[in-house]
Amino acid sequence: MIKESELILNADGSVYHLNLKPENIANLIITVGDPDRIDSITKHFDSVEFKTQKREFQTQTGTYKNKRITVVSTGIGTDNIDIVLNELDALANINLKTREFKEEQQQLTIIRIGTSGSIQKEIPVDAFLASEKAVGFDGLLYYYQSDAFLEKEFAEHLHEYLDLHPHKARPYVVSADQDLVDHFSQDGRVFKGVTGTNVGFYAPQGRVLRAGLQDPNFIDQLTTFKFQDYRITNLEMETSAIYGLSKLLGHKAVSMNAIIANRETGDFSKDSLKAVEHLILYTLDKIITL
Numbered sequence: 001m002i003k004e005s006e007l008i009l010n011a012d013g014s015v016y017h018l019n020l021k022p023e024n025i026a027n028l029i030i031t032v033g034d035p036d037r038i039d040s041i042t043k044h045f046d047s048v049e050f051k052t053q054k055r056e057f058q059t060q061t062g063t064y065k066n067k068r069i070t071v072v073s074t075g076i077g078t079d080n081i082d083i084v085l086n087e088l089d090a091l092a093n094i095n096l097k098t099r100e101f102k103e104e105q106q107q108l109t110i111i112r113i114g115t116s117g118s119i120q121k122e123i124p125v126d127a128f129l130a131s132e133k134a135v136g137f138d139g140l141l142y143y144y145q146s147d148a149f150l151e152k153e154f155a156e157h158l159h160e161y162l163d164l165h166p167h168k169a170r171p172y173v174v175s176a177d178q179d180l181v182d183h184f185s186q187d188g189r190v191f192k193g194v195t196g197t198n199v200g201f202y203a204p205q206g207r208v209l210r211a212g213l214q215d216p217n218f219i220d221q222l223t224t225f226k227f228q229d230y231r232i233t234n235l236e237m238e239t240s241a242i243y244g245l246s247k248l249l250g251h252k253a254v255s256m257n258a259i260i261a262n263r264e265t266g267d268f269s270k271d272s273l274k275a276v277e278h279l280i281l282y283t284l285d286k287i288i289t290l
């Protein structure tokens with residue numbers, strides 16, 4: 001039995017941060033960083049049966065062309081993903097009344113619709129990219145027993161190539177669900193790539209405003225790095241943790257990115273909301289045939 005201090009429930013029996021009960025979620029989950037993006041998705045739904053909100057975690061569940069889908073906002077960062085993935089998994093796989101694991105494990109399908117910055121010239125702003133793998137610079141997965149599925153050879157090559165200041169977390173590499181990547185990139189206009197996830201938007205993604213960088217060559221090195229046929233294509237702040245926790249808990253995940261910045265050319269999308277809207281429509285359309 002899991003203690004009250006470990007699996008915290010609200011007075012109404014919902015999970016602590018997400019404010020959700022098991023019946024409130026579908027098997028198919030879309031995650032977004034920005035809570036405002038939820039309405040941009042569910043405005044296309046046939047109907048919405050449930051809505052709730054606590055802090056940056058907002059949820060709506062409804063149906064799109066007869067598919068039941070839950071849309072959850074995670075806010076920014078892998079620390080929030082730790083909360084969202086663990087609480088979604090608890091809703092699916094722990095009996096909240098007895099606080100025991102359910103006998104039969106439920107597998108969730110998790111699709112992130114996010115924004116991201118490209119670090120390769122030929123992946124322009126307004127492009128779509130499906131993350132085949134994520135490189136986590138965030139260190140979160142090292143708090144879990146993740147050895148079995150982390151891709152050590154890739155991570156080791158990258159670690160040696162980058163030679164970052166030793167105070168930083170060692171990068172880890174984890175794959176998406178390949179069937180989901182293939183499904184969501186059938187359409188030739190979707191790039192496939194390796195997404196770098198880091199703990200911040202500025203120095204952790206090599207951006208300099210007033211504060212200087214400890215490792216000034218970090219992003220240039222990421223851009224030129226190669227392992228087998230893989231290159232690191234884009235940067236954002238959640239995908240590594242979504243992929244890692246999904247593997248750990250037995251769920252399937254894919255991260256779909258609207259590229260809104262190109263760090264090599266210095267471009268920013270002229271209309272990033274429109275780029276996201278296009279990715280939402282594309283992803284919803286592909287969800288129908290899952």
Ligand SMILES: O=P(O)(O)O[C@H]1O[C@H](CO)[C@@H](O)[C@H]1O
Nearest residue numbers: 033034076114115236237238
């Ligand atoms: O647009 P979302 O999904 O929030 O994703 C990206 O945008 C945020 C930074 O602006 C980070 O969360 C990053 O991962």
Ligand SMILES: O=c1cc[nH]c(=O)[nH]1
Nearest residue numbers: 115116117236237261
């Ligand atoms: O460059 C970018 C753009 C969106 N989100 C990020 O985290 N980085």
